[in-house]
Amino acid sequence: xxxxxxxxxxxxxxxxxxxxLRCDPISGHDNLYWYRRVMGKEIKFLLHxxxxxxxxxxxxxxxxxxxxxxxGTYSTLKVQPAELEDSGVYFCASSxxxxxxxxxxxxxxxxxxxxxxx
Amino acid sequence: xxxxxxxLFLSVREGDSSVINCTYTDSSSTYLYWYKQEPGAGLxxxxxxxxxxxxxxDQRLTVLLNKKDKHLSLxxxxxxxxxSAIYFCAEKRSGAGSYQLTFGKGTKLSVIP
Numbered sequence: 650x651x652x653x654x655x656x657x658x659x660x661x662x663x664x665x666x667x668x669x670l671r672c673d674p675i676s677g678h679d680n681l682y683w684y685r686r687v688m689g690k691e692i693k694f695l696l697h698x699x700x701x702x703x704x705x706x707x708x709x710x711x712x713x714x715x716x717x718x719x720x721g722t723y724s725t726l727k728v729q730p731a732e733l734e735d736s737g738v739y740f741c742a743s744s745x746x747x748x749x750x751x752x753x754x755x756x757x758x759x760x761x762x763x764x765x766x767x
Numbered sequence: 768x769x770x771x772x773x774x775l776f777l778s779v780r781e782g783d784s785s786v787i788n789c790t791y792t793d794s795s796s797t798y799l800y801w802y803k804q805e806p807g808a809g810l811x812x813x814x815x816x817x818x819x820x821x822x823x824x825d826q827r828l829t830v831l832l833n834k835k836d837k838h839l840s841l842x843x844x845x846x847x848x849x850x851s852a853i854y855f856c857a858e859k860r861s862g863a864g865s866y867q868l869t870f871g872k873g874t875k876l877s878v879i880p
């Protein structure tokens with residue numbers, strides 16, 4: 650079974666440009682999460698989809714970030730326009746279930762996209 | 768505070784035990800996790816513990832939870848060179864109907880042959 654995949658693995662862009670990251674979750678996983686790790690800091694939650702709906706977007710830093718999950722399958726995260734502080738590794742994760750009894754529905758992480766904004 | 772705290776580095780000799788410590792923040796967190804990240808790879812779930820447990824053992828891994836002190840530890844017995852990686856402690860908080868994971872900065876474990 651394929652795991653969570655992310656594309657591209659690396660992206661180098663200039664400040665002010667636009668970048669779109671893609672995540673393909675594990676087939677059948679309704680829950681999809683985006684996280685990012687800025688250099689030297691913690692991995693921070695960005696948002697959570699249940700199917701195509703945004704369940705929680707409390708971690709989105711500002712309106713330059715737009716996440717979509719049309720059809721409830723893959724998701725994209727667009728940064729427009731990119732700023733220097735957006736550099737970091739963006740992780741996507743997916744899980745089957747949710748709720749207090751579903752801790753065993755672990756979040757499976759992709760390899761991440763390393764974004765560098767120059 | 769808001770942060771999950773971990774020491775940043777740990778160095779051990781092959782064959783010794785490694786103990787990675789973590790202090791979390793939310794007493795209502797129901798699950799606590801240890802993830803491993805090898806170079807160039809994503810995060811791999813190593814183990815998790817439910818908040819009503821004190822200890823969980825899984826082969827070479829032992830997780831200890833002190834809920835009163837909000838302290839979590841991961842012990843790796845007979846540490847091997849393949850255990851060299853970054854280990855992240857994470858807690859599962861509830862917020863806005865979601866169960867986001869809150870991570871520490873990660874502990875880089877170096878195993879000396």
